[in-house]
Amino acid sequence: MHAVVVTQPGGPDALTYCEVEKPTVKPGWSLIKVRGFGINHSEIFTRQGLSPTVHFPRILGIEVVGEVAESTADPKLAVGQKVMSFMGEMGRAFGGSYAEYVLLPNDQIYPVTTDLSWADLAAIPETGYTAYGALLGLRLQAHDQLLIRGGTSGVGVTAAKLAHAIDPSIQVTSTTRQVAKSALLTAAGVDQVLIGGEADLPKEARFDKVLDLIGPKTVKDSLQHLNSGGIVSSTGELGGQWDLTDFEPISAIPNNCYLTSFYSGDVQTEVLQALLDLIQAQHVDLAPAKVFSLATVAMAHREIEGKHSFGKLVVVI
Structure with a gap:
């Protein structure tokens, strides 16, 4: 699969778009086909080497929207189910969402029901849940x-x-x-x-x-x-x-x-679904400010670090 890998701390150029081995499903984990994800400030800090618990090489990305590709938790996580995931140790202790597939613990995968586009949905997980x-x-x-x-x-x-x-x-x-x-x-x-x-x-x-x-x-x-x-x-x-x-x-x-305060790592599925329901019922425009491809993640990092950044930047695959 294609992924964006950081092999050593640095600037946006430390993000390398390349081919890596697709993760293999193991007990208690499921494979998610990545459809999109947002770019977060914490990923900038990690790329710069400011997250002391993160070891390189590492695929970054603390949030994802996508579909279940292979499941060890059927029927809760049936193949094709639309899901979100964010926080936990994704992109830190294990590979994150800057890839075509990501392997995640089942208890960190949240089934959702929504008609939002992948781009709009990708702008929501960490950002929307934190704000809400x-x-x-x-x-x-x-x-x-x-x-x-x-x-x-x-x-x-x-x-x-x-x-x-x-x-x-x-x-x-x-x-x-x-x-x-x-x-x-x-x-x-x-x-x-x-x-x-x-x-x-x-x-x-x-x-x-x-x-x-x-x-x-x-x-x-x-x-x-x-x-x-x-x-x-x-x-x-x-x-x-x-x-x-x-x-x-x-x-x-x-x-x-x-x-x-509010800690977005403590995720309640019913609160997440209530957020999505509010967005659809009230027609809240949370469309991302810009959409990037997986190959241009480094450009997104440069954008979010720049003085002219405004709103949410997402990647759609």
């Missing part, structure tokens, strides 16, 4: 003022669209570091754009809910901009900082405010 799960944790209510920090990321754009699908009265404000991307956010349905990245928010800015995709680098500031009863969800680490430092909860979290 985080929004559920924020307990959105009618007329909430929602801030999305890191709004031009794939999760940020998806979250803005899903928030309006959940309740059109929710007012969404998204941040961007680049004025030029304001129009793109507005076109994606964002109600207000706030220029700024990792710097503190304006003192007068107040919100009911904050989806902080920049993460530990900005979460302490986000907490200081909540209305009473407000919630911050620190979901993502776009700021490149993994841990909260000098965090003393009593002083950092205002009275009657809350801090939560």
